[in-house]
Amino acid sequence: MEYIKATNENIDYVFNIVQNTVTTIYPKYYPKEVVDFFSEHHSKDNITMDIEKGNVGILVDNNQIVGTGSHDGNHITRVYVLPEFQRKGYGSFIMQCLEDEIAEKYNTVLLDASLPACHLYEKRGYNTIKHEKLFVANDAVLVYEVMERILYDIRNERKS
Numbered sequence: 001m002e003y004i005k006a007t008n009e010n011i012d013y014v015f016n017i018v019q020n021t022v023t024t025i026y027p028k029y030y031p032k033e034v035v036d037f038f039s040e041h042h043s044k045d046n047i048t049m050d051i052e053k054g055n056v057g058i059l060v061d062n063n064q065i066v067g068t069g070s071h072d073g074n075h076i077t078r079v080y081v082l083p084e085f086q087r088k089g090y091g092s093f094i095m096q097c098l099e100d101e102i103a104e105k106y107n108t109v110l111l112d113a114s115l116p117a118c119h120l121y122e123k124r125g126y127n128t129i130k131h132e133k134l135f136v137a138n139d140a141v142l143v144y145e146v147m148e149r150i151l152y153d154i155r156n157e158r159k160s
Contacts (some may be wrong), residue, residue, distance in 0.1 A: 001090075003097040006056040006068065014056060021080040029090045029115040033140035038114075042078060050077070059094055061085075062132045069094040074106035079117070083125050091120055103151040113145040123150050 006014055026035045050056045050070050059067040067081035067090045076098050081090045100111050113121050130146040
């Protein structure tokens with residue numbers, strides 16, 4: 001298993017991982033309008049911009065890209081694992097790689113947690129600092145948590 005920087009050659013893979021996960025998993029938690037919002041928010045153009053900034057990674061296992069993660073500064077902005085590869089530790093591995101990268105420059109990490117992912121983040125030591133809601137099409141509401149983890153703990157754990 002290897003987490004590496006995504007390149008322009010990986011745009012379609014990253015886009016497909018995100019869209020596949022959003023359309024497969026999110027309808028269990030959100031109305032159609034919110035699922036559509038996530039699909040549009042993680043457009044190919046937005047993914048391309050993030051890759052060009054150098055903020056996107058891909059997780060490769062057995063020569064297959066199974067997941068992706070990205071950040072902007074100390075804000076984790078995208079973590080997705082193909083549905084058939086979920087619950088195997090890939091998401092946690094991506095999170096650890098992103099946290100390690102962010103810890104080189106920042107003391108804390110932030111993320112906006114979707115309903116399906118809140119539990120994973122809580123297990124990793126994230127705390128909710130804010131409840132947010134966003135109105136999307138047809139007055140549907142996207143409710144999410146802004147979560148934070150102090151990265152100093154990660155540095156101390158590494159030294160232990």
